[in-house]
Amino acid sequence: MTDTALTPAAGNPTAVVPAGTRSAADVVTPELVARLVRGIAGDGELVTRAPATGEVLATVPRAAAGDVDAAFERARAAQLAWATWPLARRAAVLLRFHDLLLSRQDEILDLVQLETGKTRLHAYEEVLAVAVGARHYGRKGPAYLRPKSHTGAMPVLTKVRELRQPKGVVGQIAPWNYPLELTVGDALPAFLAGNGLVMKPDSGTPLTALWARRLLIEAGLPEDLWQIVIGAGSVLGPEIIARADYLSFTGSTATGRTVAQGAAARLIGTSLELGGKNAMLVCADADVAKAAAGAVRACFSSAGQLCVSIERLFVHESIADEFLKRFAARTKEMRLGAGLAYGADMGSLSGGNQLDAVVRHVDEAVEKGATVLAGGRARPDLGPYFYEPTILDGVEKPMAVCEDETFGPVVSVYRFSDEDEAVRRANATPYGLNASVWTRNGRKGFALAARLHAGTVNINEGYGPAYGSAQSPMGGMGDSGLGRRHGAEGILKYTEGQTVAHQRLLPLAPSMGLDDAKFAATMTRGLRLMKAFRLR
Structure with a gap:
């Protein structure tokens, strides 16, 4: 694709900006496509095109239902080991990814532009958002996930810790409009929380997601942890919903309702960023x-x-x-x-x-x-x-x-x-x-x-x-969705909260000669004292 000329809109007196000389063939080479699709399953072929011209960009593997099942198996096996990595080691992967992304941004800017038709500045917004998110969760994420101590049922005698356990393998169905930010940008907190991921990018923008996966692997992510399946949402979406431990979806409100119904039927959590006016x-x-x-x-x-x-x-x-x-x-x-x-x-x-x-x-x-x-x-x-x-x-x-x-x-x-x-x-x-x-x-x-x-x-x-x-939550109210990305909510949604309480010295029951009535009276006095001392 020869660079499309910058042309004034109707009635615009501004001079035309000359077009560039690079083509799609210069960017999307057979060698690049072969590297990006290495390890990506599919028994069919899917052809992608550049919306700015309609020109063919690449042919990538088209996944079937069985490929989704195999992807979850590989991701689950990798997730068990990944979850044992110390938080600091997982965070270091995100920070290395941040540096790689910024140093090689021209590569991904070309792909985002070719796959979406947007301008380079608008493509850069995606690089900017992903870099900010990688830095934030790489630095702040361990604090969000670190075990926390709480006041127990009996102060001093009850020691309580709140732990954050990964969901397992997250299923992500991503849109076409922001193929970098709304794929890897949402994946980073899921990975830091200890999860694996099976993602279906939009069929029109798979190269961007595949490139991001390769860069994250280069930064240290285990290769099998992030599985990508490419194909029609009507075919692959239900398969992902049927296997995921948590669902992340960005798209239309109508499709979001279908995703939510599928998640509800399996009693799994979901986050949905949907439409807006x-x-x-x-x-x-x-x-x-x-x-x-x-x-x-x-x-x-x-x-x-x-x-x-x-x-x-x-x-x-x-x-x-x-x-x-x-x-x-x-x-x-x-x-x-x-x-x-x-x-x-x-x-x-x-x-x-x-x-x-x-x-x-x-x-x-x-x-x-x-x-x-x-x-x-x-x-x-x-x-x-x-x-x-x-x-x-x-x-x-x-x-x-x-x-x-x-x-x-x-x-x-x-x-x-x-x-x-x-x-x-x-x-x-x-x-x-x-x-x-x-x-x-x-x-x-x-x-x-x-x-x-x-x-x-x-x-x-x-x-x-x-x-x-x-650091601040981002998401919708009403028909614009459920859940939030960014900040504490953006990573804690990918975890299960677990409370571990250690009762020491005395049981939470009548003891030391107290009968039931005296135990109840003692506890009542204790409750009043805790209120008086403003204990929470």
């Missing part, structure tokens, strides 16, 4: 120029194909005209392309299904009276799945784009008169993944954020600060 609130006192620039990042990064992307934009009526003028101008100046170099502002959609959804939402809204302030057209001159970054005004129910997730470069604009109204309208959705608030008043920003029904809220930015805060 994320809102951005621009208050009357916001810095309009900064908010307009931030809206471009919030709405159009990775062509809007990220779960935390903004799709609903609420702007105070007193600044709406100025804001929209600036926002539309910036959007029209965006350069489209997916060349293997920095410089483009937005890349391609991932495939025909995403393009169809975007076209359907925009065309229906326009037919029913919405106005296109910028964009609104497919760009087959650039590649099969390019679509211009699009701003819609005048969106109302029952337009599908009003309430349904688009998952593309489309944002609808709404005006509000007071902040209570903005919060109410932002919360009027079953989703609750991410939100954004723009104001010059930090205290007001935090107060508004606390009222929004969303797992993460960013003040004066779209999604990066909350997602990049690795």
